[in-house]
Amino acid sequence: MASPIQIVLNPENFDEAREAGGGGGRKDFYAHRDREFVAHKAALMGQLDSISAILAAQSQGPIGYLKVVLKREAWAKSHRPVSKLFRSDRTPVVGGGDLGEMLVEGRPATLALVIAEIQKSETATVMRFDETRGRELPHPSAQRSETGAIDRIELYGPSDKRRFSVEEAVTWLSDPMTGSSYEVELFDVVPPRDEWDRLDAPHRELISSFVEGFGEVGKGMSVERLPNWKRGLPRLSVRLDQSPNGAVMRLTNASSAARERRALAPFDGDPQRHSHLLKFLDRHPLVRSVELPGVVVRSARTPALVRTRPSVATIPNRSAQSSHPRIGIVDGGIGEALSGWIIDRWDILADEDMDLNHGTFIGGLAVAGGNLNGPETCPEPDGAELVDLAIFPDQRKPGAFPSYYSGGLPDFFDELGTAVADARARHGVRVFNMSLNILQPAVPDRYSTHAARLDQIAEENNAVVFVSAGNTDPQDFRPEWPADTATALSNLAVARNDGLLTPAESARNVAVGAVNPPGHGSCLPFAPTRFSRRGPGLRSGVKPDLAHVGGSGSQHASLGHGLFSVLPDGTVVDGCGTSYASPLVAKTAAKLVHEIEGEVSRETLIGLLVHNAETPEPLRPKELGPVARHLVGFGLPPSADRILETGDHSITLVFASRIQQGQQINFRFSWPPSLVTGGKCRGYAKLTLVSTPPLDARFGSEFVRVNINAALQQAQDTGWKGRLDPLYLPSSRGAHAVEAELIEHDLKWSPVKVFEKTFPRGVGPTSDWRLMVEYLTRTGEHMPNGGVPFTAILTISDPEGDAPVFNDMRQNLQALGARIADIRTAVRITPRV
Incomplete structure (x- = not known):
């Protein structure tokens, strides 16, 4: 029997005062290496002396900006050299570059004070007895710890500013x-x-x-x-x-x-x-x-006429008595073949400046994709009401784009913002597809202006924009994905010019990569396409977020690219591109919005897609984990119906709330009795967290300023133990991960996190568990006044499909005073879903 996803209606009942902790004491990065420290100390003072001399002589005045590069093991907040060396009252931190790079303002007078603090650092390792650990440990001064945390100090110069x-x-x-x-x-x-x-x-x-x-x-x-x-x-x-x-x-x-x-x-x-x-x-x-400014491009190859099946497109009729999912399509216009499904148009383009093929193909997938491609490729029922946001002129026509947007991309994004706001206000559209990219690669140490602008548009309209990851140029196509893992890794190692295009690194929206179609003789089903660009974009997080079928980059004799839609006149065509994978994910998102009453939060909408996504079969070998996340993100989402309902052997709980200054969420519960034997808890658990933390592009790779974290923990004799692993955890890692590893594998500082684990033999010693949600701010950052919105989604299931997990957990939660309800109708009871 189907069991619906349950949302916790009273998450505020589980708020509590935040536990202080984390960070640890000062660390001696040169413990028992005193000779090396003396040389390091002299080198830093020499670097600062040289920088001071340059600043004193420059014609623009004495102010300059420095790049303070930290050692990899000193990336954590607690190790930042801002207490004694680079104090905010004299050398303020004004931004960041790559991970572990601080940008500070300085002048000769203030740099002399930094040199004086470095000079104070002791040259010999100081030891102190630690009663907790029962042994002597290094006990450095703040000056020695901060000096040791720095790798080098450089003047921010021309090579940092320009790359052309x-x-x-x-x-x-x-x-x-x-x-x-x-x-x-x-x-x-x-x-x-x-x-x-x-x-x-x-x-x-x-x-x-x-x-x-x-x-x-x-x-x-x-x-x-x-x-x-x-x-x-x-x-x-x-x-x-x-x-x-x-x-x-x-x-x-x-x-x-x-x-x-x-x-x-x-x-x-x-x-x-x-x-x-x-x-x-x-x-x-x-x-x-x-x-240099970007240029808007489409992420699809020009469709080619189909020579065989399917020969005719059957466009369903829209009934005025029925409601359907709604999607805004940002493109160059949608053709007459889909006019029955277009409920409004934002039309600023003259007829002669329109290119309807691309937008019509995308709209055709939303309206009739199931009929043309089958449920394996297009799992949602056919039919979607479209708002045609025709704002992108024909890119093949010289002079068309600047005739509408003389100021370039800033003007284009202004028009996009106005069009999205209108569709939101008039028709309540919250899901938009933008299969357009800027011809600029996302870089690991800078958050692009275009991504930030798209974030702002999404936040202002409480909407989600689904963006294509981008296509490589034909000369940079990778070989078709092989069945052999070693060959796949080898092919990726030599691939070039296949990085993500902006604004796909957008932190508030969803980027979509492409996988091969099923039943196509020229490629491995559901493997990454040879043209789909890969992440990570910025270093923190997973991009693309998701993937879907985007057609094959190799043509079949009769099936072409293996993904079918229509031309403006209704003729069936095949095509390929991340442009065409994106609307398939957007369609599922629109169906979720349609099925859930009221206004589902952006965090919950994205969380439901990510939580239920699955890594495609060709990428499941453990060796491919490090590259899979950069190709398909968290995987392929199933249909909305599968997302919203589970079986009796599983339960999915949704916590949609805000975490406030000084608070944490502590939700305690008992493991389902049917999965407990002899005090050991078995089963499978998956936890997804999506948050909307404050962003600040001045800090480069560290642009996410508040980290919201979640953990599923089991009670132990001496406290609580986290039981889940990050989705893409490497096969081996030490017991204590440094900040760099937490960022890369645990997705620390990422707005989207996924953890999971299967316990086939059970873990003990108790059946007492808790879901914890807590936060950590960057140095100098404060929680926003309204807190940070988040959604945590937890699934507990029996992999064998036998235990009555849903009923067990429902009874347990009711006994604990947790109020739960079907997420589809919960808005009748709670204001936040």
Whole structure:
């Protein structure tokens, strides 16, 4: 008998005061290696002396920015050198780069204070008897511990700011689709001119030299402050043009609503001018990065006509008496063949600027994918109400994109935000598919502007955008996935140019990779396609999040790519691309929204998909675990019906709540009696946690500022023991993992975490368990006033399919005072699902 997912209606009853702890005491990173420490100490002081001399001599004033690189074993919050060395009142931390990289502001006077603190560190290892452990342990001063935690200190310079040549820049910016503007990130905001008197002399010199420096580049330039979607990281658009006027500076009052669409002077491709500009930006301390703008591309190959089955597309009729899932499709328009399912259009494109093929293929999968491809590929019932957000002009038509978005991608995302808000307000659409990518790879140490903007759109509209992971270029296709594990790993090792495209690294939305279709003779079913790009994107987290069938990258004689949809006129076509995998996951999400009454939270919606996803068979060998997460994320989600109902031998509990400052969630329960024998608990357990923590792109790889963690623990004689392993835990690891391993394998700091374990022989000694949810903030970070929303989903089941787990747990929970109900109707009782 089917047993529905249960949501806990009173999670607030299990809040309690947060337990202090974690971090440990000061660590001596050079214990019993005193000679090495003396050399290390001298090296750091020498590095700081050299940096101070450079800052004292620079024409822009004495302020500069330093890159403090920590040792791998010192990445944890408790080891950060900010108590004695880089104190916030004199050398404030202003951001981060890669994992373990702190960016700090300094000047010669404050760096002298840092040198003085390093000088205080003792050169001999100090030992102290630890009564708890019954032996002597190293007991360093704060100065020695912090000095030892640092690997090296460097001045943030040109090589950190720019990753392209002048020639590459001119060639790229000559394409009108880019908007022809550099994107410049600053370490600090340029205030209005009438507020410069509020700055101290060094900061005033820093700002004035930056503004005046643009005037030296010459006439024909516009500098405009862009809307700040990246929390605290000021961004400028800098464009060289052929205008006879001087530099036009718009450095304050950035507002997307206020930015009028104005005619732009022709782009100036003079390499000498670009070289002059880039040298100025490279050398100025205020500049954090200079990037080339992206170009929007579709993640699909052009469909080819099908020569055989299926020959005719049967488009179901939409009944006015029935309701259906709703999806917003962000693309270039949807054709007449699906007009019966289109409930609204956001149509800014002229007919001659539309390319309907791509959007129609995506819409066809949502409306008629089951009929054309079968339930193994398209598990949801056919039929979906579509809102056509036609905002992407035909990319094959020169000049079409800049004619609508003269400011480039910022204008495009503004239009996207307006269109999504309209679909949300008019039709309650909360699931959007955007099978478009920016032709920029996601990098491990920076959170892209495009991902941050997409986050903002999703949060403002309480929506989820499903984004394609992106396709490699044909010349970079990998070989078809082999059945042999060693060969698969070898093929991946030599693959090139197949990293994730932005904005697929978005932390608030879902990126989707592609796997092969079943029943296609040219490829291994459900293995990663040869074209699907892979993560990780940023180092913390799993990207892509999920995967689905996206057609084969190798054509079959009669089946083509093996994934079928329709052209605008209703003709059946085949195609492939991560573009076409994404709407299949979006369809399941839309079905969940449709089946659950009220407004299911974003965290619960994403959590249900991730929690029930399964790694496809070709990627299940243990050796493939480290690469599987970068190809298919948490796996392929099943149908919404399978997600919402389980059998009697299993129970799934959903906790949707907020964790507040100073609080933790402690949910105690007894293991199902039918799975307890002789005090030992057997069975299978899986725990998924999805949260929405504050983000700050200034800190690079450490942009997630609050870590929400969950654990399923069993009572022991001396406390509680965590019983689950991270989904992608390596086969062997030491008992005490350092911060780097916790980030990589345990997904510490990731907004999405999954843990699981099977206990075939049972674990003891008691049947007392608890689900714990707690938080940890970064150094200097505070919990938001409203707390951090999260959803924890816990499944306990009998792998043998015999024990009455659902009824056992239901009775236990009722006895404990936990109120539970079917998630589909819980909104009638509780405000948060």
